[in-house]
Amino acid sequence: MCLSGPPNRKTGRRSDDDPAAAWLNTPCGKKTREGLLKEIASSADKEPWERFRDFWVDVWGEGGYFGKFEDNTAIPPMRYTFSDPDYGYPMETLLFFSVKVVKNDESLHWPLDVYGFVAVRDVLDRKRNMIFCCERDNCQTINQQKNLLTGPTRAVAVSVDPSYFEVKLKVKGATETEDRDFSLFASTYRSGSMVRTFTSKLSTLEMTFQEIPYSVEATVSLKVIDGSWPDGFRGEFSARIDSVPDMKFRLLDCGDDKLPTDVDGKIQLTRRVVSVELRGFLRVPVLAHHVNGKQIKRREAIFQPKRCGISSNSKLKVGSCSMEITVSWSLFTSLP
Numbered sequence: 001m002c003l004s005g006p007p008n009r010k011t012g013r014r015s016d017d018d019p020a021a022a023w024l025n026t027p028c029g030k031k032t033r034e035g036l037l038k039e040i041a042s043s044a045d046k047e048p049w050e051r052f053r054d055f056w057v058d059v060w061g062e063g064g065y066f067g068k069f070e071d072n073t074a075i076p077p078m079r080y081t082f083s084d085p086d087y088g089y090p091m092e093t094l095l096f097f098s099v100k101v102v103k104n105d106e107s108l109h110w111p112l113d114v115y116g117f118v119a120v121r122d123v124l125d126r127k128r129n130m131i132f133c134c135e136r137d138n139c140q141t142i143n144q145q146k147n148l149l150t151g152p153t154r155a156v157a158v159s160v161d162p163s164y165f166e167v168k169l170k171v172k173g174a175t176e177t178e179d180r181d182f183s184l185f186a187s188t189y190r191s192g193s194m195v196r197t198f199t200s201k202l203s204t205l206e207m208t209f210q211e212i213p214y215s216v217e218a219t220v221s222l223k224v225i226d227g228s229w230p231d232g233f234r235g236e237f238s239a240r241i242d243s244v245p246d247m248k249f250r251l252l253d254c255g256d257d258k259l260p261t262d263v264d265g266k267i268q269l270t271r272r273v274v275s276v277e278l279r280g281f282l283r284v285p286v287l288a289h290h291v292n293g294k295q296i297k298r299r300e301a302i303f304q305p306k307r308c309g310i311s312s313n314s315k316l317k318v319g320s321c322s323m324e325i326t327v328s329w330s331l332f333t334s335l336p
Contacts, residue, residue, distance in 0.1 A: 048187075049168065049184045051186075052164065066126040066127065067127060072119075072127055073127040073128060073129045073153060075124055076154060077155070077272075077328075079217075080330045081308055081309065081328045085306075085308050087331070087333070088331030088332055089332060089333070090278050091214075092213050093157055093212045093215045094122075094211060094212070096131055096149055096207070096208070097209060097210070097249050099118055099131065099132060099149050100206050101114075101144060102206045103203065104182075107202070110144065111143045112142055112143075112182075113140070113141055114142050114170070115134050115139040115170055116134075116168045117132060118130070118167050119131065119165075119167075120189075121166065129154060130150075130153055131149055132149060136172060149271060151271065154217065155273060155274075165189060167186070167198065167205065169181075180201075182202050183198070184200055215275045215277050215278060216332075217332070218273070218276045219273050220272050221325070221326045222323050224322070225323065227317075229258055229288075230318065233295075234288070235287070236289065239282060239284050241275075241282055248285075251272065252268075267323075276305045282327065283301070286316060288319070297318055299318055310327065311326070313325045
């Protein structure tokens, strides 16, 4: 097999005239070339996810500066909420709206019990930032309308370096030996469309997201400070930003019995971390749908983004239920 090629358009030289190509023809270079060809041949038989794992270990090292391949991100949300506003900077970020299964193998029938993870890796620490994750004993029952998103755990930064989508999902069987690979892939992201589909194993996944320029991280929390959620109403808590006005991302959907709160009245949101363009606004609408579908109550809190610090609004009231919404703002930095 010859590694030389056509003349380089810029230099006019053939690749075998280049110093690197000449070195490959030395005894040492021939061994290296043989090793490269063997590695390429062996990787051709591997799954894309396996090739990505090998790539990650080769580039960043197993157990080195960025930890192990399986590690989750060590960067928490609100990292610089209480720091100096000049420490850190806004960044371009990815804001995820949904991850859905839009197609599955004919051998499978809805609904499905699914477990595993969907993660994204960015330039900040190269580790898994989970946007969906559950164990086999706590699997999710899904259908085609089910949005799998429960994350990210912190905002996802975008830079000149690529980000990576990583998915490893299984369908739960009657026993663990009967579980089947549902989706298994890894994909590079640099820029591009708002909706992407990925077909792997027994399914096709659809991701909907948007790049948000010059943005900060916003961590949303809600707390019941007086009264109780109205009987017979389902709750829908979401968020919108001005740069993507037609899209909303769900923070929580709850039934008509009661809000999921802790002993202090803090509402247990499914998602709480979003990205907001620094020059826009964050809107947090709360909808109460009556179970008969005829009555809807809507309230909304609006926040102007900050570089750091906390914003609070305690005037949101649905029926007799008074709630306080708090947003913690944070910038980014590439420092460990």
